[in-house]
Amino acid sequence: MSVPTDAEECTYCGSDLSFCEPVFVAETADGEHVPAGGFCNYACLSAHIEQAELVYGASCTVEP
């Protein structure tokens, strides 16, 4: 059923970005730029960033 495609999928919701004007972003992790993927709209981008910040926030509070 699945047909291989060059189309990107939204990193957050998995929508086909070929239907949209995708937003591609890169994040910075440990001083390195990391491709964070593409998003079908800014709502998905915002939601993804919120989740990512939650993860980063948790990882920044490491007890010795």
Ligand SMILES: [Zn+2]
């Ligand atoms: Zn999306």
